Amino acid sequence: MxxxxxxxxxxxxxxxxxxxxxxxxxxxxxxxxxxxxxxxxxxxxxxxxxxxxxxxxxxxxxxxxxxxxxxxxxxxxxxxxxxxRLWQRRLLLDRPHLGGVSTREIVRDEGGRLRARLYLPPQDAPPPTAALVWAHGGAFLMGDLEAPEAHRVAIETAAAGIPVLSVDYRWCLNGVHYPLPLDDLLTAWHWAVDHADEMGVEASRLHLGGASAGACLAASAILRLRDSGGPMPASQVLAYPVLEGTLPPASPEVAAVLEPLQLLTDDLIGGMFANWAGDASWDDPYVSPGLGDPAGLPPTFVLTCGHDSLRRSSEPYAAKLAAAGVPVWHEVLPTATHAPFARLGEDDGEYALWRLRTWVAGGPAGMGA
Known part of the structure; x- marks a missing residue:
């Protein structure tokens, strides 16, 4: 046929x-x-x-x-x-250099659920100096390793010489709630630490981050690691994160920008957090990491979209980190809507990817340069 x-x-x-x-x-x-x-x-x-x-x-x-x-x-x-996966094929046709990236599925259930994909730079790339463990977004309901927010971020970053472990955590569907998706991300993080040599870096050069709901999981995971004395990442990357179920009120300046736009509503965000939290309290900092104590957290890159309700979450958190003495690079894309990593070929998505790679490779010094 x-x-x-x-x-x-x-x-x-x-x-x-x-x-x-x-x-x-x-x-x-x-x-x-x-x-x-x-x-x-x-x-x-x-x-x-x-x-x-x-x-x-x-x-x-x-x-x-x-x-x-x-x-x-x-x-x-x-x-x-x-x-x-058709968009992935079109991406390879448009950017053939991405074909040099190799991938490997990581699936294990001993001692915890692990579903992830390892992306390694082309064989002729210089030895990597850093690697990234990454969690896609999706309101805790959707998103997988094939989505642009997972695959595109990972393959573009690996093609630039930075290995990536892209994590596929459980959705909050049919009775799945906190802490199971968080446990999945922590399982993947510990796998990366134990297998850092397979990523070509020392464990101390591993960064942990995510986008939207994935950024919430990343921030929560790092709080758990800090409080338990676990291996901490070199930095955290929080792209347009949702960090609490009840967003702080917008400043007059931000409200003037957001109010005319049709954006994520407080009811929608509250429903999402109620589903994510399950029986846990929204005040638990592992559920709402924006409410956690920032002391002792690693350097942080916060990427905010100007036309996004979630800037009411990301901007206060960036300020809170800075006030606690955490090195922070906070960047606002003034006219970007939510989830630029998911928009193929658009300028804000290309820019956001470049800044993510720049941060992981060089930290604040690289961002300033």
Whole structure:
């Protein structure tokens, strides 16, 4: 049978996605799990059909679910939203030098769940001087190793000579809550420390970071490591992080920027944290690391998006770290919306990737240069 082209599928899929958007804004909670079960069925299609369908979904479905509870019902029924690998193939065609990066799947369950992918620089690259353990975002509900916020960050960083361990932690679906995703990230961190030689660096040169919800997990993991006397990272990288369930109020200047925009609402963020926390208290600093004591934390790079509700979380945290004497490099992308790492080929995403690599390779001195 001839392979199915994206052009062939575009008409029917576009009509399906248009109907899906209409379904999502129609009242009736049953519609969200119904659409989720439909998506679960699509995942059983043969790869030549499935991949173009999900590629179109990634590009065209931009409407946010109206309430977090609806998003949760949809995701639990769908059992996760997959990401097509077609964009990865296009990325390699556009940037063939990325083909020199080698990858290896790390899957172990002895002593803790571990799902991660190791990205190593091209063989002709200079010996690395630093490596990164990275956690993608996704509201604790979605995202995986194939998503741009995971794969693109990892492969672009490794191509620049910095090995990356990209971590796939459990979603907060169907009864999974704190601390399980955090435990997954800590398991991956300890694997990296124990196998730093496989990444080509000393364990003291490992950095730990993440984006959005992944940044929350990274910040929480580092608090746990500090409090338990565990091996600390050389630095933490927090890209557009959500660090607490109740965001501090915006300053008048920030409010003037955010209020006209349609952004993540406080109710959505509160629902996300309630689901992430489970039975734990939101005041627990391992749940809401923005509330934790910053003493003794490693140097920190905080990347903030100017057109993002979560700047109400990242900006106060950067100031709190600096007040405690933690070396901080806080950078604001003034007009960027949430998740530039997920936007392929756009200027803010390219810039953010460059700054991440610059920080891991050279720290504050490199950022200033």
């Amino acid at each position: 001839a392979p199915t082209s994206t052009a062939t599928l575009e008409g029917p899929v576009t009509r399906t996605l248009t109907a899906a958007r209409s379904m999502l804004v129609t009242r009736g909670r049953w519609r969200f799990p119904a659409l989720g079960y439909t998506l679960r069925g699509l995942k059983t299609l043969p790869a030549p059909v499935r991949e173009p369908v999900f590629d179109l979904m990634r590009q065209r479905v931009g409407a946010a679910l109206p309430e977090f509870g609806d998003a949760l019902r949809f995701m639990e029924a769908a059992q996760g939203v997959p990401d097509s």
